Amino acid sequence: MSELHEPVLRWYDEHARDLPWRGEQASPWSVMVSEFMLQQTPVSRVLPVHAEWLRRWPTPAALAAEPSGEAVRAWGRLGYPRRALRLHAAATSIVERHGGEVPASYDDLLALPGIGDYTAAAIATFAHGRRHVVLDTNVRRVLARAVQGVELPAPSVTKAEREVARELLPEHDAPTWSVAVMELGALVCTASNPRCAACPVRDLCAWRAAGHPPYDGPPRKVQAWAGTDRQCRGRLLAVLRDSEGPVHRSLLDAAWSEEAQRIRCLASLVDDGLVVPAGPDTYALP
DSSP states (O other), X not given: OOTTHHHHHHHHHHHOOOOXXXXXXXXXXXXXXXXXXXXXXXXHHHHHHHHHHHHHOSSHHHHHTSOHHHHHHHHTTSXXXXXXXXXXXXXXXXXXXXXXXXXXXXXXXXXXXXXXXXXXXXHHHHHHOOOOOOOOHXXXXXXXXXXXXXXXXXXXXXXHHHHHHHHHSOSSOHHHHHHHHHHHHHHTSOSSSOOGGGOTTGGGOHHHHTTOOOOOSSOOOOOOOTTSHHHHHHHHHHHHHTOSSOEEHHHXXXXXXXXXXXXXXXXXXHHTTSOEXXXXXXXXXX
């Protein structure tokens, strides 16, 4: 057993946030929905959308029974709306292949549309209590600092990093360990301005012992927003979400002034299946 386990688990027991997708009361579907929504999106923005989603669609079957466009509409302003389409496709597959129940097997989860290694491991771990390495951004940062002595992990998960996480995974109650490390990264060992004085493993941290050396790896991408295709796509999609039926092209034209960018982004939304032509110069959600 690692000397990191006891202080991290004790800290989590005292400081864990009360989130609806945690605890014995949370259904596997609630956990699955949260994992899709939390990708690149803060908890504060996810909470109200997650609550409304579970109220409207308490099971995969309930979601699968509605058009995928309703999932896009309900996704609101969470961003990266293709996640809504993938969640709808996964729910449909769960109904067709698993009798409407979120599977517990990592392999079965990985075979669902829109689910990769992290999401499959997270759902199997947090929804079904399985023992898997769960490496999200927060976990990777905590382990990079505490164990490897570097400020930030590599841009992509490395074999060495995965092995470190596997060696630290306890034989018993692995899900609690995984969520505890995740919470530590979210609340204390943050990307910028980490609160080292409040960290339960500050005296065991290799990065602190080394004098907090700054990150010296490859340049890290900083995502822009204003004026980007992402913002343009979001504006166009918002017009369609707020409409009860098909929208004429003129309303989309009014949502974004740059014509070439608007045409390109509308075409990309159609290519992604987020928007469908509904007639001459009209568009709608799928």
